[in-house]
Amino acid sequence: MKANSNFSSSEIRKTIETKWQEYLSRYGNLFASDSLNGSSPPSVFVGSYGYPKVGIGPMVPPIHGDTTLLDSPERWLGKNLEEIVNFRLNLVRGIQKMSVQDPQGRFIESLHEVAMSSRPIESDLQFLKTTVPITTIDGESAPFGPVGEIKSAKFSSTRSEKSIERVYYDHDLRAQDAVLSLYNRGIEISKIQKCFSVGMLGKKRKLVPTKWSITATDDIISKSLVSQILDFGLIDSCRVFSHDHLGNMFSVILFPHRWVYEMQEAWHDGNSIGFGSDSEDAKGIDHPPAIAGAYFAAKLGVAEYLAEKK
Template sequence: MEVRWNEYLSRNGSLFSSDELSGASPPSVFVGSYGYPRVGVGPMVPPVHGDTSLMDAPERWAGRPLDEIVNYRLSLVRGIRKTRVTGTSGRYIEGLQEAAMSRRPVDSDIRFEKPVSPAALADGCCAPFGPVGEIRRASFGGSSADGAIERAYYDRDLGAADAAVALYDGGTEISRIQGCLSVGMLGRRRKLVPTRWSITAVDDMVSKRLVGRIKDAPVSDAHQVFHYVHMGNLFSVVLFPHRWLFEMMEAYYSGGVLGFGADHEDARGLDHAPATAGAHFASRLAVAEHLCGRGVQAGALVLREIRAEYSVPVGVWQVREGLRAAMAQKPFVAGSLDEAIDEACRPMSISRNEWLSHGSIMRLVRQRTLSEFF
């Protein structure tokens, strides 16, 4: 990351010598978590005008190289103003809400207290961004409200989960819904939600509703395997005939040591904070979405191998979008679960035995259910 920052600074030195910025926000608003319940909230704005929407559109990033996405994000200057999370009214926050509601990039003029500083964030949950500066004054213009988001915003009788699902069902991108929740636009008792929390919350709320829909669907009769590789992440998805059962596993090297994370759930849902954190909910959303589209339920095993090429964490979005891309491919059709798991592990550097020794899927599948005794 430091090398990229040096390159970026040499190309864009003027960004750091001025306390003013004019550009088109994608639109994008970021709510921090440091100091909660008094947090830094503000727009993310590049020093350019025009169509900047790609800079904050994870749904359009699958297949793009890591360096390209990092460069998009380093171009976004984050303005902050300290605000209590319960402060969802007032000219400043309402301006941010109008920006988050917009269908197109929003012209933004920012005056900072002092020149912005290069303090890039890359925390594994949120996509990174560039310099940060404390806002003295901000103005926004040229927005055009998205009708579906506007309706959800003005419906204060609709709970946050119901609003998120209604927007999703209407075709609003998950990343847009996450931004709306973050800046206090959804639900009955509204407040600002740190961006890293809103990302996981929306993935959780929407995927939970999708899982509820497929529980009454017929069980799939096929063993299918999907693969996808992007930005140093190798994904394999196994879908097999079973009532809803889901396990997400990650493998990664840290300090030369191979580490694993794994979480599983059945129809009762998840009963603990997942070791794989937001990746569990992001992957569950992608899988449940695919099954809903097919009108079936199934057991699912997701394997994610994180390789050294994934040198800069760009956010949990890449799990969701990577798996969406995987299941858009033509699957390998296996004759059994064992054959499907063999195929899932085939392109990976980690063996089948290593994966299975850290997971629970085979034990769960082999457990007898009460129905077998009747």
């Protein structure tokens, strides 16, 4: 049975958990080990727990070959929820604890090489203890695979994205300018977010927890696009767009007006109902939005559409 929007969130979660447990019963030895070999998509992750000393490291599946899809959200359109969750659960997070203010050393340099890589990179991780796969899925946070503290890590040589390499070695370039440079050169936003997260951009470089780097990148790019949109002529009519995907309904309403943006979000998980809303004018938002990162993600999508339709 495929998980899809015809089922409630609890039913979908139960289906995915059951299938994941079946998978672990057959291949659990791939995840419960003190070592791991596989092809990183390439992917890196910076946690937020214990900030300003956080866990940082690569994400590697026990799979060799082209694993790009496992951590490339831009390519997930059309995938069902079960597939997407399994992508995440297959990624083992290797971590070392490090201060966000001091991203230096060979381990950090290796992660920078991983983040810059233009293709999956062969990885060999040794852990201090055996990793243990999770067997339940939390409805509140994004799923992820086992976590293990890294004893040693080796990565094969790889080819770097030249545009990322250029901004990486430019220590006089501001972080926001580096983000925009990569975006304008066609680098996927999820890859820019990873580079931002592991302290590869800007003048004063530091680690940024992954969930914060996602929001920061969306905010930087959408602000730049809005500044351009302000010089465009108004659209000539109201436009309404709707889309259902993975049990979510999205609606966007555009009307002829100088830039004003409002996002409303409502959800029902079977036990409770939630609602959040925030807005801005051409000056932008002056406080953290009530709906957090979703506000900037949706704003980016709207701004990209308007920039394309100028």
